[in-house]
Amino acid sequence: MNVKKILSEMTLEEKAGLCSGSDFWHTKAIERLGVPEVMVSDGPHGLRSQDQNLDNPGINDSIKAVCFPASCAMAASFDRKLIYEMGEAIGDECQHENISTILGPAVNIKRSPLCGRNFEYFSEDPYLATEMATNHIKGVQSKNIGTSMKHFLANNQEHRRMSTSSEIDERTLREIYLAAFEGAVKNAKPWTIMCSYNGINGTLASENKKYLTDILRGEWGFDGYVMSDWGAVNDRIKGIEAGLDLEMPGSNGVNDSRIVRAVKEGILDEKIVDQAAERILNIIYRYIKNRQPDTKWDMEAHHELARKIEGECMVLLKNEGILPLKKGSRIAFIGEFAGIPRYQGGGSSYVNSFKIVSAMSAADGIADITYAQGYGNNEDIINEELISKACEVAKSAEVAVIFAGLPDSFESEGYDRIHMSIPNCQNELIKRIAKIQPNTVIVLHNGSPIEMPWAEDVKGILEAYLGGQAVGEACVDVLFGDVNPSGKLPETFPRKLQDSPSYLYYGGEGDKSEYREGVFVGYRYYDKKDMDVLFPFGYGLSYTTFNYSNLKLSSKEIKDTDILTVSVDVTNTGDKEGKEIVELYVGEKESNIIRPLKELRGFEKVSLKPGEMKTVTFILTKRAFSYYNTEIKDWYAESGDYQILIGKSSRDIVLNESIYVEASRKLPFKLTVNTTFGDLLERPEAVEELKSFIDLVKVSMGEQTKGKDQEKSVAISDDMNIAMLKYMPIRGILSFGDGSITYDKLTAMLDDINKKLY
Secondary structure, three states: OOHHHHHHHOOHHHHHHHOEEOOOOEEOOEHHHOEOOOEEEEOOOOOEOEOOOOOOOOOOOEOOEOOOOOHHHHHHHOOHHHHHHHHHHHHHHHHHOOOOEEEOOEOOOOOOOOOOOHHHOOOOOHHHHHHHHHHHHHHHHOOOOEEEEEEEOOOOOOOOOOOOEEEOOHHHHHHHHOHHHHHHHHHHOOOEEEEOOOEEOOEEHHHOHHHHHHHHHHHOOOOOEEEEOOOOOOOHHHHHHHOOOEEOOOOOOHHHHHHHHHHHOOOOOHHHHHHHHHHHHHHHHHHHHOOOOOOOOOHHHHHHHHHHHHHHHOEEEEEOOOOOOOOOOEEEEEOHHHHOOOOOOEOOOOOOEOOOOOHHHHOOOOOEEEEEOOOOOOOOOOOHHHHHHHHHHHHOOOEEEEEEEOOHHHOEOOEOOOOOOOOHHHHHHHHHHHHHOOOEEEEEEOOOOOOOOOHHHOOEEEEOOOOOOOHHHHHHHHHOOOOOOOOOOOOOEOOOHHHOOOOOOOOOEOOEEEOOOOOOOOHHHHHHOOOOOOEOOOOOEOOOOEEEEEEEEOOOEEEOOOOEEEEEEEEEOOOOOEEEEEEEEEEEOOOOOOOOOOEEEEEEEEEEOOOOEEEEEEEEOHHHHOEEEOOOOEEEOOOEEEEEEEEOOOOOEEEEEEEEEEOOOOOOOOOOOOOEHHHHHOOHHHHHHOHHHHHHHHHHHHHHHHHHOHHHHHHOOHHHHHHHHHOOEHHHHHHHOOOOOOHHHHHHHHHHHHHHHO
8 A cells, every 4th residue: 555645645634634533442534545444442461442333432341352461460470472472362352353453561660569550560670571562562463463552651650640740860761761662662663652641851741752753763763653642632733743643532623623723824844744644554554454354263262371371470479388289178268359359450451351260160179169258349347257257267178278469449540559558358367367277378469569467477478460361260270289380570579668669759749750769660779778578579489499500601701792692501400390480680790870789681481390401591782781871872881890690589699600891982081170089090091191290199188188287197198198189179289289280270281181082
């Protein structure tokens, strides 16, 4: 299809109209030119597609579909192939349902445990989020269905989300909040991007040319179109100038008319409208050209896929020999979530599942299962009758399994949590049962970290997250050992909310939210402070054990332009087949920059039979050693020694090796009268030029200091003089020198050296 020809035949009104939706879910058709409307659908872990046979303002029940594990769970799998497979399944569903683009994945960073939409986001770590998003996008788009990665940018809270401005410094933006978008755009090339509601440093995302055009398109090469989040548009003219192509939903023609009027009045260049319309047409016809309306959608097969995926997402947090459970044992399943699981979050991603399987249903016939409700989810009320019955059931069983977590009312799109607790009625239930039943296991259904005041009182804890419609079956698979748990935490679980790095400033004041913690998000903060946490990033147990050995680097010294190959052997030393996630972190031993102790730079999931050994290999490039330098506006790896760390979590580092990295680029430098002697002494070339000058200062300082107090001359050592000299600016010679050097002479000398050396 010749898009440019179609564009040349469109009127200004038609081009402006194409830049907004016809309703909640469709782009506009241009019938006279044969341009069809296409449909988009909420996602990302299943279709929330409105029933097109009914009226369509966006509020009807969506079609029956399959709810896969939410992103909070998917990230815990650390499995690229698995999320790609889920993406393929969703792509097939979209083809079957005539959906051109699914709205996801959401790759915003988990800045705080309080964000009400954390269940839709992957991780506190941008590298893990990048890898998950990349493979999700590739999987969906392999079926010629578009994705709309969201919410661009810095949408990390629901509180005042449509008006607040995220106030973030450039380095933090680049290293944390832009990084996952950057990696996925470059590696997976999503068809579309969705901008967020919030502002960034005072400018709304929908009007922010720096991010929508300069960085997204100019730096990263994004070639699709940008759509708004639903209702995110403020000033449509500023938006289209900034690079916001498609407004969703439509404004009933109001903003289309504004665009036309702005062009006719000379306020808006029509070429900008042409560009936006062309981008939208390119994506429409990319889908139309590859339509496969006969694609089969086997709901039952996708349900089984959801079960398989969730089995690899669950994280075994604690196991004092209680798991796996023995089939045929007397077991109590306790808690409303055992019969009615919480398996997804509330809001725009809510899938109308064609079926839901609870743990009670899945365990039927496997063991002698008794059930007690224990608590209700409608209100957080301690019901003595329910707890009493649950205690009776637990006491008569060999093992009590309590299904607990966060109800729908505690976390959802649209509002943030106000604490990290599960309902009081659940905490009270767990406390009471743990006192009378020593063999107690907790299964958690939640989209974000929670506090666990009972963690020391139970023998097992299994984090299921929000595991999709087959979560009950997957839980039973893991509890009884048919599946060996292999998930690891994609986020840190702090002991209490007050420990979280953004605690003091999260939510902000009025319409400003300051990200004062900077790059120290999640484990970057907790590990730097050596703070005690409940469970660290990357942590997860298995029913077998693994040993790491033979860490090798392809070189002990590289330039930052080189590629480093890292390999390590992993052996299953237990008696069960299992999967291990090998984590690679990089940390600089000494730095002039305030940096995290370590940062995740690689991971691989490997399956091993008992006694089997495999070699895992990683490839590291300059970015693995770099921080974002705002002075040169680029990634920069300092010259120095770095540690290559292999861990089972961010806190459990089992192997490490050192490597020296040499920077291929020198940072800009200029000597001034305020340059300290310490900084000067790190520049051998400048020291040589100023040798006699430095010697004069040393002598002068020694004489000046000794003259103050001859009795303390013993303490006036050369070391002390050097220490004092280190933090003195060069202009100090004017105060401590012999008067032979004037200010003008000093500045002239420095100017000459700068011209010669820098």
